[in-house]
Amino acid sequence: MEQVKHGSRRSEGRGNELRKSFGRILSEALKYVQFDARDQWPLDLIASNYARGDVLSSGRYGQVVSARARPITVGFTHVEPRACVIKTCEIGARLDACVRDSRGDKQELTLRLAKLTRRIIIEIYILNRVRHSNIMHAHVTTVDELSVSVHMVLPRFYALDLLINKYRRDKDGEPMPVRIILMIIRQLCRALEYLHASNIVHSDIQPENIYITRGGTVKLGHFACARMLTSEKAALECRTPTGREEFMCFEKQFNLRNAHTLDECMPFTTAADIWSVGVIVLHMVCYFPNEKWHRLPRNFALQMGQQKMPFKWMVSEMVQLRVRLTQSGDEQLKKFLSDKLLNIDPESRATAQQVLDSSLIKKWCFSSLDEDKSYLVRKLIHELDWPNRFKLESDGFNYDACEAKDIPAEFYWDDTWKELEKRKFGFVLAVFDAGVKRDGSNIEQQFSHADISLFEVLLCGVESGELEMFDIFAIDQNIRNLCFTLMRGENCRRNGSHSSSREEITFRLPPSLNCTDRMAHLEVFFV
Known part of the structure; x- marks a missing residue:
């Protein structure tokens, strides 16, 4: 004892x-x-x-x-x-x-x-x-x-699940119109296309994690389950079935319910998010999984996978569900779900960009995204919450558009920000633990400010053991600052002044669990 x-x-x-x-x-x-x-x-x-x-x-x-x-x-x-x-x-x-x-x-x-x-x-x-x-x-x-x-x-924005539930109550359970559904899906897929381009899987797409501003802008939030598939090894290890079960694709439901060992688990990719987008469409049409009499099982993804059954066969005898898909406003919605989103084969699911380019999106959404937002404000936000009972802001900075990015304000005065996003940068980084250079820490990589590639290359450094995970923010910030210094120098050169095409700095890194005295030396240059 x-x-x-x-x-x-x-x-x-x-x-x-x-x-x-x-x-x-x-x-x-x-x-x-x-x-x-x-x-x-x-x-x-x-x-x-x-x-x-x-x-x-x-x-x-x-x-x-x-x-x-x-x-x-x-x-x-x-x-x-x-x-x-x-x-x-x-x-x-x-x-x-x-x-x-x-x-x-x-x-x-x-x-x-x-x-x-x-x-x-x-x-x-x-x-x-x-x-x-x-x-x-x-x-x-x-x-x-x-x-x-x-x-x-x-x-603070409207959570999509609260808007859907209020619509359901106010409209006596009628399906949401296809135009509203696809305008929301369009903006959601814009977020996913940006993330998926850098191999980031959200892994918990559901109405509780999607938000809409008073200005009609859809926002994707809650990234606690997100994964970045930086390598083939990382992709093969992406097997944990995170998220809400009803919104999981077949691969994730199989891992959750059928796999007994890690070796039996199926890896999943960004295509898992696309399946969840399809379930969100169903949720707005028939309020799945809350309307039991529509007969669609909560684990229908698992059943479809086990029986090798397309979605259109799955719902062939579910009369109420098929009627609601049609009532929503477009008879092609079922085919869109079956072919593009709720496809058991992840390789056959559409990418976020392919959803954006689909004929159904082009048919029901305006060519201008601002017109979509105005429509959502009139036909969804104002109809459900005209008095703005939560007193949400309607014109918050960077809410409905990225009026500014994390760059010096003066870069907007002479369009330097445009040149910044066009340029390719490189960096060389060395990490020192207690004054000793870390093995293999001579990292040399390239990146662009137009996407998330800097985060991707830093995460690769973590996976190879060259960096600690907590180093990312310090290195990221110093790289950005040196890039801004290079851009200012570039402007000076155009005006006839001499400036360097390479900048360097030595700075302190956060302590790790094994070492408290940590430093890094960084050089950044144009490519």
Whole structure:
């Protein structure tokens, strides 16, 4: 008994030490993305800055609460409180679970910590560094070292599932019109096309993670399950069935319900997100999985896969569902689902770009995206919430368009930002742990500011052991700053001044669990 108590105390001691170290590392790593430089909000999440409201959702490892940023008065200018949500991620509780579930196995603990770290960094990077009008962005990201928790202030928009449920109640269960459905799908696929181009799988596409602004812009959020398939090895290891079961494709449902070992699991790709898009269409037509009398089983993806059955055969005897697909406004909707989205073969599913180019999207959506947004405002937002009972902003900065990116403001004055996105850059990076150069850390890579390729090459460096996951934000920020210096120099050269075509810097990296004294030397140049 005494030995058990001693072992328990020792395990608790390891857990407390891990919490302390991890909190310090997290705080150092995330200081580069504390706020959105384009639209700064208060950093301190105290009562004088944010009035917290209702708990919108909660779970074992965090919660989301509604809030309003306090009014700011400057001279005679008064700014109204701004609607937002505060998302808290209890990293400390996840660390405790890692320690507990590893049962004293150091290798197992290392593996679990690596997965947790990767999950944290990918979500925070996308919310703070990926700029696209159809992807959610964070206003503020802070770390509480004591509790080892991450707090993110995010814009407050309409959750798609709430709009769908209200439409269902207000319209007595009638299906949503195909024009509204496809206008939403169009913008969702714009977000997915941008992510999929860099091999990022969202892996939890469902109505609760899709949002719509008062201005009719669709935003994809919640990237806690996102994966980046940076290599063939990473793609083969993408087998964990994350997300809501009813929205999972066949591969994920098979892994969840039928596979008994890891070797039996099927890998999935960006095509898994496309299947989920198809289920969202069904959800807007027949409110699946909430309307049981339409007879579509909750695990219909698994049944289709096991029986090698196309979706159009699956629903051939489901009269009510087929009628609702037609009532929605287009008899081709069933064929669109069967051929493009709800196809058991992931290779045969359409890509996000192919969905955008499809005849059905072109038929029901306006050529101008702004016209789509105006239509959604008139026919969806105003019909369901004309008085704006949540007091959501209708013209928030970077809400309905990317008015600005994470670049110096002066780059917009002379169109330097256009040249920045055209140019290819390269970098050479060396990492030093306690003054000793890390083996294989002479990283030389190329990237562009027009996409997410910088994140992709840095993640490859993590997978090869050249970098730590928590290094990404520090390196990313310093690379960006040197690129901006090079662009300013390029402008000077055009004006006849001498400037360098190569910039370098030495800077401190966040500590790791194995080393506290870490440095990096970086050179950035034009390609």
